[in-house]
Amino acid sequence: MIFGPVPTRDAVGCILAHSTKLPTATYKKGRVLNAQDIEALTAAGIEEIVVAQLLPDDVGEDVAAERIATACNGGHLSCDTPFTGRVNLYAEAAGLLIVDTSAINQMNRIDPAITIATLPAHEKVAEGRMVATAKIIPFAVPGDLLAQAEKTIRTGLRIAPFRSRKVGLVATKLDHLKPATMDKTRRVLEQRLSASNSQIVGEERVAHAPEAVAAAMKRLRESGADLLVLFGASAVVDRQDVLPRAIEVAGGSVTYFGMPVDPGNLLLLGDHQGVPVIGAPGCARSPKENGFDWILDRLLADIEVRPEDISGLGVGGLLMEIGSRPQPREKTEHSKTPKIGAIVLAAGKSSRMGARNKLLEPVDGMPLVAHAAQAAYEAAPGQTIVVTGHMANEVAECLDGMTVTQVHNPDYADGMAGAIRAGISALEPDIDAAVILLGDMPGINARIIQDMIAAYSGDSSTLIVAASAGGKRGNPVLWDKRFFPDLMKLHGDIGARHVIAENSHLLREIDIGDAARIDLDTPEALASYREASQAVNKS
Numbered sequence: 001m002i003f004g005p006v007p008t009r010d011a012v013g014c015i016l017a018h019s020t021k022l023p024t025a026t027y028k029k030g031r032v033l034n035a036q037d038i039e040a041l042t043a044a045g046i047e048e049i050v051v052a053q054l055l056p057d058d059v060g061e062d063v064a065a066e067r068i069a070t071a072c073n074g075g076h077l078s079c080d081t082p083f084t085g086r087v088n089l090y091a092e093a094a095g096l097l098i099v100d101t102s103a104i105n106q107m108n109r110i111d112p113a114i115t116i117a118t119l120p121a122h123e124k125v126a127e128g129r130m131v132a133t134a135k136i137i138p139f140a141v142p143g144d145l146l147a148q149a150e151k152t153i154r155t156g157l158r159i160a161p162f163r164s165r166k167v168g169l170v171a172t173k174l175d176h177l178k179p180a181t182m183d184k185t186r187r188v189l190e191q192r193l194s195a196s197n198s199q200i201v202g203e204e205r206v207a208h209a210p211e212a213v214a215a216a217m218k219r220l221r222e223s224g225a226d227l228l229v230l231f232g233a234s235a236v237v238d239r240q241d242v243l244p245r246a247i248e249v250a251g252g253s254v255t256y257f258g259m260p261v262d263p264g265n266l267l268l269l270g271d272h273q274g275v276p277v278i279g280a281p282g283c284a285r286s287p288k289e290n291g292f293d294w295i296l297d298r299l300l301a302d303i304e305v306r307p308e309d310i311s312g313l314g315v316g317g318l319l320m321e322i323g324s325r326p327q328p329r330e331k332t333e334h335s336k337t338p339k340i341g342a343i344v345l346a347a348g349k350s351s352r353m354g355a356r357n358k359l360l361e362p363v364d365g366m367p368l369v370a371h372a373a374q375a376a377y378e379a380a381p382g383q384t385i386v387v388t389g390h391m392a393n394e395v396a397e398c399l400d401g402m403t404v405t406q407v408h409n410p411d412y413a414d415g416m417a418g419a420i421r422a423g424i425s426a427l428e429p430d431i432d433a434a435v436i437l438l439g440d441m442p443g444i445n446a447r448i449i450q451d452m453i454a455a456y457s458g459d460s461s462t463l464i465v466a467a468s469a470g471g472k473r474g475n476p477v478l479w480d481k482r483f484f485p486d487l488m489k490l491h492g493d494i495g496a497r498h499v500i501a502e503n504s505h506l507l508r509e510i511d512i513g514d515a516a517r518i519d520l521d522t523p524e525a526l527a528s529y530r531e532a533s534q535a536v537n538k539s
Contacts, residue, residue, distance in 0.1 A: 001052055001053065001054055001141075001142075002052070002055070003051075003138070004051075005049065005050050005051075008038060008042055008047055008049050009042065011041075012033060012034065012035055013032065013033065013034075014053050015030060015031070015032055015033075016033055017051055017139075018050055020046065020049065023044060033051070052138070052139040057142055058142060059140055059142075059143050059146050060139065060140050061140060062082035062083070062084075062136075064136045064146050065087040065135060065136045066079065066087050066134075068107075068134040068136075068150065068153065069082075069087035069089055069132075071149075071150040071151075072089075072116060072154070072156045073089065073155070073157065074155035074156065075155075076091065076092045076093045076158060076160075077132075077157060077159060078092050086136075088133045088134075089130070090129065091126070091127055091131050092127065092159065093127050093159055093161040094125065094127050094161065094162050094195055094196070095125065095160045095161040095301050096123065096124060096159070096297055096298065097119050097120075097123045097125055097159060098160050098303075099120075099156070100155075101121060103154075104153065104157075106152050106153075107149050107152040107153040110145060110148055111145050111149075113145075114137075114145065115134070115136075115137065116134045116135070116153065118132040122303075125159065126195070131159070132157055160302065161301065163196065163300065163301070163302055164199075165196065165198035165199075166199065166201040166226050167198055167227045168200070168201060168203075168227070168228045168229070169229050170203075170213055171204070171205050171231045172205075172206055172230075172233045173206065173207060173208060173233055174208050174233035176233075177233045181504065182205065184501075185231055186203060188285060188286065188287050189284075193300075195300075198227070198300060201225055202225060204216035204220060208232065208242055211246075213230065213242065213246030214246045214250035215250075217252075226275055227300075228272060228275060228276070229296075230268070230279045231280050231284070231285070232279065236257065236266050236279055236281075237266070239254060243268055243279040244268060244270070250272055251273065252273065254269075255271055255307065256307045257279075259295075259317075260310075261314075261317035262291070263288075263290040263291065263319060264281050264292055264294070265281065266281040267280070267292055269295060269305060269310070276299050276305075278299070285501065286501040286502045288502065290319060291313070291317070291319075294313065295310070334432060334433070334463065335432055336457060336460060338433050338457055339432050340380045340431070340456075340478075341380055341382045341384070341385065341431040341435070342377070342382075342383070342385065342449070343387065343423035343424070344369070344372045344385065344404075344438075345416060345420065345423070345439055346369045346373075346419075346439035347387050347388055347389025347390060347392075348412065348439075349389075349390045349413065352522050357391050358440055359395055359439050360391070360395070360398060363442050363526075363529065367398035368439065368440055370399065371442040371444075372440075372442075374402065375437070375446045375448075376437055377403060379435075379446040379448075379453065380434075382428075382431055383431060384403070385405045385407055385423050386399060386404050386406050386407070387407050387408075387422050387423045387426075388407070388409065389411075389418075389419065407422050407423060414491075414492065415492045415493030416492075416495055417493065420436065420490055420496070421488050421490065424484050424488055425488070431481065432480070433478055433479060433480045433481060434479055434481075434484075435453070435476050435479075437449075441476075441515065441518060441520075442518075442529070443515030444467075444475075445515075448512050451510060452476070452478045453465075453478065456508075459508065462506065462507070462508045463480035463482065463483070463506040464478065464483070464500060464503060464506055464508070465507075466478075466510070468516055469513055472517065473500070473516075474516030475516060475517075479496075487499070
């Protein structure tokens with residue numbers, strides 16, 4: 001390919017290198033110039049233009065990108081239509097992305113003009129997710145280099161689809177482990193299995209002893225389980241501990257114990273007569289990603305997990321900062337006279353409410369957002385922050401006259417996490433803990449918040465207090481300041497449930513009734529609440 005300036009009159013059939021504006025039109029880069037184009041350019045006084053001229057062996061960017069994308073497809077991938085030298089590849093099934101890293105690197109080193117970029121190897125993907133993009137940098141590449149690239153990357157990418165598994169769950173019991181914790185552990189595991197349509201076909205809760213676990217494994221195998229997951233009431237600390245011994249007592253073998261991934265160090269992998277067995281580390285009780293996910297997902301995608309696969313996970317295996325986690329002997333008590341702040345989240349777009357902003361809607365004689373702000377101010381005298389975003393000026397008018405600090409979150413469209421980060425950032429340095437409230441929960445009053453503060457202040461080992469209703473956790477939630485760094489790392493709209501799950505030993509729940517779970521997201525919910533409120537007031 002020849003690239004550079006040429007007289008405009010000689011550019012017929014060439015590719016325009018840069019967008020060019022004419023009095024009546026704009027020619028975009030990549031345009032193949034015809035005789036009419038040359039006439040228009042000349043009439044506009046443009047005597048010289050920068051173009052690309054293809055040589056006989058050159059392959060145009062779109063065709064070249066399509067050939068690279070087709071060559072690398074090893075299965076369960078689809079390609080979109082090439083455009084400006086780019087072709088994206090998408091997963092045709094839920095599963096793991098399998099990458100021949102060596103082939104990708106070798107192809108990218110053939111010539112800087114020929115590239116492919118992918119998600120990380122073994123990335124968990126949903127059907128339809130973009131997993132790679134083939135991109136040709138210039139307008140064309142030599143045919144011989146393209147042929148070499150095709151050969152190098154042949155079937156270098158594929159999706160290993162998830163397969164539905166019948167999972168047997170064995171959970172051991174000790175006096176300190178509450179049944180509610182075991183129930184939550186099962187629910188979290190079910191969530192992890194949902195992407196593969198796998199199901200728990202049986203659960204055995206047995207004594208924390210090798211013989212009891214081994215017998216439970218055999219029963220689950222007989223019931224049809226083709227994958228066994230073991231949760232110990234006490235962490236596995238040695239290959240001769242209860243869960244590894246149980247696998248051997250049952251007639252199986254231990255493949256590997258320990259992994260260079262944190263959280264997830266104490267993972268156990270075994271085999272029972274051809275059926276994989278995973279001894280879950282304690283962090284697997286949390287829904288947050290950890291080393292257990294990496295191994296479980298591979299097994300669900302029918303990928304063999306060898307000892308060298310596990311030992312090779314160290315680079316990239318640090319999934320959270322160790323320094324931010326409470327250590328076993330770290331003092332966790334807080335002051336008995338803490339200074340409490342409050343953060344009211346009032347930045348959302350109220351998209352489910354339609355054209356209306358729910359926070360501005362009148363409820364019991366005042367705007368919805370004013371209920372939360374007033375309750376927060378009356379209960380948490382340290383500092384009250386209201387985080388605004390969508391329709392910030394209108395929300396501010398609803399707070400006129402209230403002694404609150406208003407903080408604007410410009411990234412309100414990205415989800416709740418941005419509002420939480422904005423609120424935490426605005427807290428005064430001497431705040432010991434903060435109650436985070438949603439702006440659309442009119443049932444939360446000052447008394448409820450004061451009860452939560454009392455629960456926190458009255459027990460120096462309680463660092464999180466969450467409102468609940470009938471055993472189901474809701475809002476608001478009070479956070480000790482040592483969790484502020486964790487809250488600052490949140491992204492999207494998922495909230496901080498995983499932080500609570502990882503620190504359940506520091507949590508106290510207070511049942512406040514339906515108020516903990518009533519938020520007015522839709523016109524129907526708002527109308528129903530108003531009707532119920534009016535009925536109570538009349539009575």
